[in-house]
Amino acid sequence: MRKIFLSLLAALLLTGSAVAGTFEESVNNFSLKFLNASYKKKKNILISPYSIYIAFSPVYEGAENNTEKELKRGFLYPEKSVLRKLIKEEIEEKKSDENLKLFNGIYIQKGFKLKGNFLKTVTNFYQPEIKQVDFKNKTERIKTVNLINRDVEKTTKGKIKNLLKPSDVNSLSRLIIVNAIHFKDNWLIPFKKELTENKPFYTLGKTVKVPMMKTSGRFKTFENETVKAISLFYKNCYRMNIFVPKTENFKLTYENYNNVLNKLNFKNVDLEMPKFKLKNRTYLKKPLSKIGIKDVFNMEADLSEMTGKKNLYVQKAIHQTFINVDENGTEAAAATAVVIGLKSILPRPKKLFKIDRPFFFTITDKKGTILFTGYIANPLEE
Structure with a gap:
């Protein structure tokens, strides 16, 4: 049929x-x-x-x-x-x-x-x-x-x-x-192109050199024994949230995601993250x-x-x-x-936040709805 x-x-x-x-x-x-x-x-x-x-x-x-x-x-x-x-x-x-x-x-x-x-x-x-x-x-x-x-x-x-x-x-x-x-959208705090340089990124099994961007400012961050996280605002209230696991068994579950976002606090940060x-x-x-x-x-x-x-x-x-x-x-x-x-069949930053190993990320709208999400194991691989 x-x-x-x-x-x-x-x-x-x-x-x-x-x-x-x-x-x-x-x-x-x-x-x-x-x-x-x-x-x-x-x-x-x-x-x-x-x-x-x-x-x-x-x-x-x-x-x-x-x-x-x-x-x-x-x-x-x-x-x-x-x-x-x-x-x-x-x-x-x-x-x-x-x-x-x-x-x-x-x-x-x-x-x-x-x-x-x-x-x-x-x-x-x-x-x-x-x-x-x-x-x-x-x-x-x-x-x-x-x-x-x-x-x-x-x-x-x-x-x-x-x-x-x-x-x-x-x-x-x-x-x-x-x-x-x-x-x-553009970053609220942009990275300076003249500061971008090739630096180590530690993938699982090998180290690669990637273009690492740099900026400084006040960012919302959080860190505990299993993950460190940072939230980057765009100019129009969108956000990129980055989660860098510190243990191999870390999973970005719905509970973990919300718990981390709720604990983010503003800090003065020197930020380094890869272009990808x-x-x-x-x-x-x-x-x-x-x-x-x-x-x-x-x-x-x-x-x-x-x-x-x-x-x-x-x-x-x-x-x-x-x-x-x-x-x-x-x-x-x-x-x-x-x-x-x-059918058929700003003041001098006091904290360095370096994203130099695999990380999860989300891009959210103004209400926090996840539009895009992903995992970067190696920024050089398109």
Whole structure:
């Protein structure tokens, strides 16, 4: 029997079924949960949990039974009626944000019918650009892939290119849900380019010379026996939080993250941290399955709220990201796409804060929502 498949292509922890009370709590909980599912000690990681969370929200909207339960537990989504309002508020808020550009798009096969209530809800609360396309014809299918890639590239100012490959979509594809974001802001306390010099960075197993930036000022810091942390403000109230583990078994869990942030205090600091640039494209099925999201990727998936039939599943999940951190500030971008188709089979500083070994980081918005998170094992590896 032919069914409808769904593949997710994209531009980020705590185990449990409790649902956080606010949008930022829910996203942050998922962010760190997903980071830990993806984490490897000797590999750089860059993900945008924010993009993945928003892109999967319409999938959750269309899910029923165990599929819905797994998505709710894995992403720590609130009830659907609550999530709709939170997402809508978030999208409305970001429209006036000059530092963060957000795009949602839905590309639907001409003549393919979705349930009226589902389409109305998604259109109203997620506010996507909706475009009619043709997946059935090979030539038109390639044009659709190019159209989506252009929309993503435009939103991310050229930082995310070729999110979709022609092989990611086929004649059975019927619906693609896309999210893309772009962030750029300058440091509140910039680094002086003339002070940047190659210095040692102690990766796991070897020492490498990396461009180490330097600045001085008042920064919020914290240190205990397991981690040292620092928070760097951007000019427009965004923040980069950096966590440098002091023990091999340190994990950046949701509890650890909040505990450290709550204990940060301003100190006069001489700061040294590496410049780094990183881009990543990864399939999400494996890390999402590690946090309990499994049904939506197989024939047991129940996405009947989309079409009225149990004929949808997630075929692929791809996430693509970019970040560049230098003396002036940070530019970062991410994209996530969901493809649905037919199933078939100041005073003198007194403290030196040196970031010269592997570290975790987050970039948060004005409310503290994690937009990007990652792990730098080696700043030289892009």
